[in-house]
Structures are given as C-alpha cells and as structure tokens.
Amino acid sequence: MSKRIDVSDLNIYYGDFLAVEGVSMAIEPRSVTAFIGPSGCGKSTFLRSLNRMHEVIPGARVEGKVVMDGQDLYGSDIDPVDVRRTVGMVFQRPNPFPTMSIAENVLAGARLNSKRMRRSEADDLVESSLQGANLWNEVKDRLDRPGAGLSGGQQQRLCIARAIAVKPQVLLMDEPCSALDPISTLAIEDLIQQLKSDYTIVIVTHNMQQASRVSDMTAFFNIAGTGKPGKLIEMSDTASIFSNPSQKATEDYVSGRFG
C-alpha cells in the first residue's frame, strides 16, 4: 500500500513569485526520502505541493506534473480532497485538535468526514494507530483526555497516529522533530524506520545526522539568492550525498561550509 511518485518539471508559485523552479524527481515506494537545504529554499513548499496542500494558500499555484501510479495528481479530474487522503501529512509544529480527546484526535480523519464506524472498529483503529505511532503505552489509560494536554513530543506522535489512521499510501513530514527533545526525536526516527515498510515517506529536515540516519534517498535543494527560485541541486542515495556528492554546493552544505 505504498506508492511511487514521479515529479516532472514542477514550478511552484505564490501569486507571481516563483518559489520553486523546475524540479524533477522520483520518490520510491517503501523508502524514506529526505529533503535538505538552507532555509527558504522551498523544501516545505515543494513538500506541500505533493499532496495539494500548497493551493490552500490564496494565490498559490503549481505548474508541471506530479504522477502517482500513473495518475497526475494535478489532473483536471482529480479531487484534491482524495489526494490528501492518499498522501498524508505531519506538520512542523504539533497541531492536535484542541476540542478533541486523544482518541477523537486519532479518529479525526474518519469523524470529520462523518464516516460511520462501529464502536469496536473505532477502538481497534485507535489502538492500532497509536501503536503504530509508538504512543499507545503512554496514553492507553487516558484516551478520553484532551489531546492538547500531552507533551510536545507526545502531541507530535499523536499527529502521526492521526495521519496514519486514515491509511494513506504516502506520508509527508515537514521537520517533524524540530520542536522535540532528543529522546522524542529518537522515538520518531525509530517510528519512521518502522513505518517505512508500509508507507512511502518523505521527510524535510535541517538535521544532517537525522537525514543520514533515517533516509534512503536524499535530495538537496538550494537557492541562488533571496527572491530567486529554489531548485533541486541533486538527489541520490543518502550515503553518496553525504560521502561523495557530485555537486560542489551539496558538498559545501553537508560539510557545513555553506554560505
């Protein structure tokens, strides 16, 4: 249940501002792909264009193709809502729904869509999703407490549980650990390793060690200067990006000689 994504010649705009230019890449199923690059080079923008979250921003639009299993996600007959059900997303800052309990947060994808579900079915989904997000043991006794009452790291794993509860094929994560302590970070990295067997995972990170620890493929984005569009510089398996990149810019960046 994981899918391959082929991006070809993607230009991403905010109004008239071209934020990301000419990106082509292939994202393999059942693998972890990491995006690295300096701040403002368009990693988040590109990630959000993979599940059509980009167009939620007024004036934002995309040119080019994102093909998943032979279907262009930006085709005129495709409903963005369906795309987002297939391609889930975890945000940089944990954002559980403040009015919902832990269990309701996990079920949010189904509940918000008014899907009918038997009690036992719902309980099973809550348990399996929380197990999947490595959070079950910490919260199993307080599933009816508010989700916003958890610690930051727990909230982030709750958001992951919520994302995998809708059973997506692909999981996009935008700096999922940037607000977390090293222990929660490790928990989430372990989780990414486990999820990899079922999902296609794309993760944005500023942490080189993290990228080298968790990812199979790494893509380096860069930007020529403010106001210029971000571009994909190179993409390759993680080991070679970090040991012998083909581009000078990549080498400078991963060795910390950037800027």
Place this chain on the structure above:
Amino acid sequence: MTQLTSPQRPAVGLGTTRHLPSWAPYAALAVSAAFAGAVLALAGFSTAGWLVLTAVVFVVLLVAASRAVEGPRKATDRFVTSLVVGAFLLALIPLISVAWTVISNGAARFDVEFFTYSMRGIVGEGGGAAHAIAGTLIITGITTLISVPVGILTAVYLVEYGRGGVAQTITFLVDVMTGIPSIVAGLFAFALFTLILGPQARLGIMGSVALCVLMIPVVVRATEEILRLVPHELREASYALGVPKWRTIVKVVLRTSVAGIATGVTLAIARVIGETAPLLVTVGLTTAINYNPFEGRMATLPTFAWFSYAAPSLPVEASLDRAWTAALVLVILVMLFNLIARIVSRAFSPKTR
C-alpha cells in the same frame, strides 16, 4: 559635593530595598479619610467631595511615603496602581448604582402576579407584565433565530471565502450597520411593512425585523473576530486528513470557536433586548397577551416600562412600581442569557486536562 552612589545601596549586587509594610495602603486610606472628613467638617460636608478629597490625599500620601522609603520606581508603580484601581471603582459606581436602584424599586412588585397576569382589564393596582415578558421573549427569540444564522454565515464567508471587492464591500456595510441609530432601524422596518401591508400594520415580526438590523452586524463582527483567532494550522491539519473545506469549517473552525460565538451572541442579544424606540414604532403596545407575532400589537418589557413610567395610570405608585419591576425582569433576563452563554462556553471550550 556630588554623591556618585546612593548610600543605602551597595554598588555591586542586588542590594536590599526597603519596603513599605503591607498595611501601609490601608493606613494611608484611613488617615486620608479622616483628614478629608476633618477638612470638610470645617468647610461644609458632602459625600462626593469627601470621597474625591480622600482619594487625592490618599494618592499623594502613599506616593510620597513610597518615594521616601522605596524609591522612585516603586513610587511610580504605586501611583499607577492607584490610578488603575481608581478607574475600576469609578466604572463600578454606575453599575452598582443601576443595580441597586432597579432592585430596590423593582422588588415591590416582584411577585407571582407580575409574572402571571397581563394588564388586560386592570385598572389601578395589581396586574402584571406576563404579556410584556411573552412579547419580549417571542420578539427577541425570532430576532435571534434570524440574526444568528445570517450573522454567522456572513462571518464565515468573510473569513473563509471572501476575497477582494465583495468581501470589502460587505465589511464596509457591516461597519455602517453597526452605527445605525436604533430608531432608524425601527423606521426601516416600519417603512418596509408599510409598503406591503399599509401604514396601520403593527406586528411582532416587524419588531423582529427592526431588531435584526441592529443585531446582525454585532453577530457578524463578534463571530468574525473569533473565527480569525482559530489558528490556520488547525484548518491545514484538517485538510491534510482529506476533509473537505466545508466540513473543516463546520467541524473544526466553528466547533473550536463555539464558546466565543456563544459569548458574542449573548452580547448581541443583550444589545437588542432593551431596545424601546424601534419596537414602539413597529410593534406598538397592548395590554393583553398576544402570542402571535404575525398578527396584532404586542407588548414588550422596555415599552411596557417606558409607557408605565411616562403615562402612569392611577394610582401612579402602582404604575411606577410595575415599570421598575419590568426593568428588573429585563436585567434578570439578560443575566440569565449570560449565564447560559457561560455554561455553553464552559462545556465547549478547548481543554488541556
């Protein structure tokens, strides 16, 4: 001779500052009250003068003492604290005064008869305001039923969908509506129904339409503010789960802001429930209970109170008592709505534990 460092304070380190004892403000208050009393006893006593003089002497005394003992920063703090407390007490005066006047004057007729009888066929003492209470509840209820959906939907449009010219125009019109004098709203409803039914028409629904003109902008404004407070991240979290926009608005945005909306709606109800002028020109006044807002005049608490006071029947005392009790009931109604809004807010507001 210039002194470079103050003698009490060591040049390095945190030092120890001296404090006024915690009873100092109370002592200062007592002293200034006594002083002001003594001065006014010589010059002719008046309560208002005494209070004002006490306040002035108190501030001067406390700030001077604080400056001498605690230094200028603390003295400024005490001065501003006094100003803030003073402003609070000042704001409290009309509130307490109104509450006291209404309760003490309205208590006389606050009895079962007042709530069960109308004024139909009543001459002299006795009678009640059942007809006015029913009228106020019906007219305000219909107003709320119309204004809340219209107001909330308008706010949703402005916050979630509105872009460019249309939204700006609506915002501008809502702003203009907020400033409409209530009598103009009444005349608008009167003119509207005159076109349809002729100038003799006096209906409960006319009053509701007039009040809607006053209530809708308040609801729109309050709801708009609250909806803008809902973090964009929550909407995105919902979209990312594959939830369509309209469901996101209903189940995440509105659900998260129910508490605030309830408060806003209550304030809007409180704004219109006491309106008198627009109801006088549209609904008129009557002495009997009329439950039908689509036929005939209706009594309402504000118009009832106004009429009983402005044109009392004999004996005048009984009429005035009824007016005061009507005012009291109105205040209690508003308080009840506030209470309900509080309960709703409590039940629906986001929690962390």
